[in-house]
Amino acid sequence: MVDIEKIHKKTNGHCHFCGDRVELTAYGNKHNLITGKWALDHVIYKSAGGKNKSENYLPICQSCNRARWNRKGKNLRELITIGFVFKTVLAKKAGKHKVVHEIFAKYKKNLEKRRHRRLHSSGANRTLV
Numbered sequence: 633m634v635d636i637e638k639i640h641k642k643t644n645g646h647c648h649f650c651g652d653r654v655e656l657t658a659y660g661n662k663h664n665l666i667t668g669k670w671a672l673d674h675v676i677y678k679s680a681g682g683k684n685k686s687e688n689y690l691p692i693c694q695s696c697n698r699a700r701w702n703r704k705g706k707n708l709r710e711l712i713t714i715g716f717v718f719k720t721v722l723a724k725k726a727g728k729h730k731v732v733h734e735i736f737a738k739y740k741k742n743l744e745k746r747r748h749r750r751l752h753s754s755g756a757n758r759t760l761v
């Protein structure tokens with residue numbers, strides 16, 4: 633049996649990945665909203681023999697869970713490094729970095745479109761947070 637409260641306490645109510653606060657009552661992905669929701673993250677992946685038990689879970693916010701997906705080790709570190717480089721470039725004026733700014737703007741626009749479709753696709757009465 634999985635003890636949600638016990639897992640939440642392991643990190644004193646924070647996402648183990650980014651450190652943001654996650655409220656115990658915001659567990660799950662009801663209404664498919666990302667903001668403020670959290671999930672269970674396997675410490676040892678199921679594919680590596682990890683069990684679906686409280687001892688093998690840590691809290692992770694939905695944003696981190698979706699961004700990380702199933703990446704781990706070198707792939708995850710590489711993704712973080714690319715993100716750091718990309719963010720550093722975005723902090724500079726477009727100028728010679730115009731292409732990077734355009735790629736990021738396009739990415740954000742597509743992300744919003746996908747999120748909008750997801751929120752309005754099932755026909756359920758949903759409330760945006």
Ligand SMILES: [Zn+2]
Pocket residue numbers: 647648649650651652692693694695696697
């Ligand atoms: Zn997080």
